[in-house]
Amino acid sequence: MVKKGELLYEGKAKRLYITDDETVLWVEYLNQATASNGLRKDMIQGKGELNNKITSLIFEALAKCGIRQHFVKKISETEQLIQKVEIIPLEVVLRNIAAGSFSKRLGVKEGKKLSFPIVEFYFKEDSLDDPFINDEHVLVLKIANREEIALLKAEICKVNEVLTELFHKAKIKLIDFKLEFGRLSDGSIILADEISPDTCRLWDLETNEHLDKDVYRREIGDLVSVYKEVLTRLLENEI
Numbered sequence: 001m002v003k004k005g006e007l008l009y010e011g012k013a014k015r016l017y018i019t020d021d022e023t024v025l026w027v028e029y030l031n032q033a034t035a036s037n038g039l040r041k042d043m044i045q046g047k048g049e050l051n052n053k054i055t056s057l058i059f060e061a062l063a064k065c066g067i068r069q070h071f072v073k074k075i076s077e078t079e080q081l082i083q084k085v086e087i088i089p090l091e092v093v094l095r096n097i098a099a100g101s102f103s104k105r106l107g108v109k110e111g112k113k114l115s116f117p118i119v120e121f122y123f124k125e126d127s128l129d130d131p132f133i134n135d136e137h138v139l140v141l142k143i144a145n146r147e148e149i150a151l152l153k154a155e156i157c158k159v160n161e162v163l164t165e166l167f168h169k170a171k172i173k174l175i176d177f178k179l180e181f182g183r184l185s186d187g188s189i190i191l192a193d194e195i196s197p198d199t200c201r202l203w204d205l206e207t208n209e210h211l212d213k214d215v216y217r218r219e220i221g222d223l224v225s226v227y228k229e230v231l232t233r234l235l236e237n238e239i
Contacts, residue, residue, distance in 0.1 A: 002026070002081065012041075013051065013198060022084070023185070029055075029078045029194075035217045037129050042216075048078045050227040051196040056080055057234055058166070058195045065162045067155070069191035070182060085182025085192050089143055091122040091130060094156045095176040096164070099201055100214075102176070105132075111208065117160055119153050124180075151189055152181060159191065167202065170233035172211060175201035197227050 004026045005018040012034045017026040029048035034041045052074065059071035072081040095118045098108040102118075121138055122130045138144050144152065156179050167174045177200040180193035193199070197212040204211060211230050215221035 024072060025082050025084050027080050027082055033213070033216050033223060037126060044223055046224045047227065050224065050231055051194060051198060052078050052080060054196045054227070054231050054234065055194040061166055062159065062162055062191070067159060067162065067191060083184065085184055085190065087180060087182045087192060088189070089124040090138065090152070091124055091178045091180060092152050092156050093120040093122060093176060093178045094118070094160050095120070096160070097173065097175045099175045117157065119156055148189060155181070155191065168205070169237045171205040172230070172233065173203045173205050175203055177201065197230050202230065
């Protein structure tokens with residue numbers, strides 16, 4: 001077992017610590033919810049544990065499907081070990097069904113199934129409110145080259161296939177989700193960050209009830225109850 005070291009980084013939902021293994025980081029999930037790029041912030045007891053458990057389950061399922069990712073193992077109710085990567089400053093978003101900012105931006109009614117999954121890039125920069133950017137912007141900003149852009153798009157499409165089936169078994173619709181990727185020391189790119197109701201838009205398969213962070217953003221439900229429901233459904237289907 002590696003030993004926990006000094007705090008390396010604290011974000012909106014997680015703390016990262018160095019360990020005595022330079023290739024491994026220690027992650028602690030926080031009981032904190034944010035919206036509007038951090039302008040709204042609340043402490044919510046139990047959220048960190050739920051996101052840690054859900055993310056761990058999903059990354060384990062992705063690993064079984066051959067998706068390269070940074071997850072090593074869950075080590076406590078709120079903590080896990082991950083491979084150390086240099087995070088690429090992009091949020092890679094895939095949309096299956098119109099919702100959220102996509103609907104607002106393009107005037108497409110929420111809930112409309114898209115003709116095919118759409119992949120979008122957002123520049124990870126809090127001071128700019130994480131703006132939507134295209135492939136050419138990614139190239140000009142030297143965030144990734146053309147081959148890497150193609151890889152990111154291919155990987156999120158693979159993840160989408162796995163997650164869509166996984167959530168469907170749990171009677172949940174995967175509306176859209178965002179991923180982050182990182183580079184290992186050899187330059188290879190793997191999936192990173194987390195996959196949870198914080199980063200996925202999830203609706204009940206039959207009722208379209210929100211089972212994600214939108215219950216907090218829109219103040220339409222209790223976040224912990226909703227996240228517990230997602231975890232319970234995933235565990236019942238033994239993902």
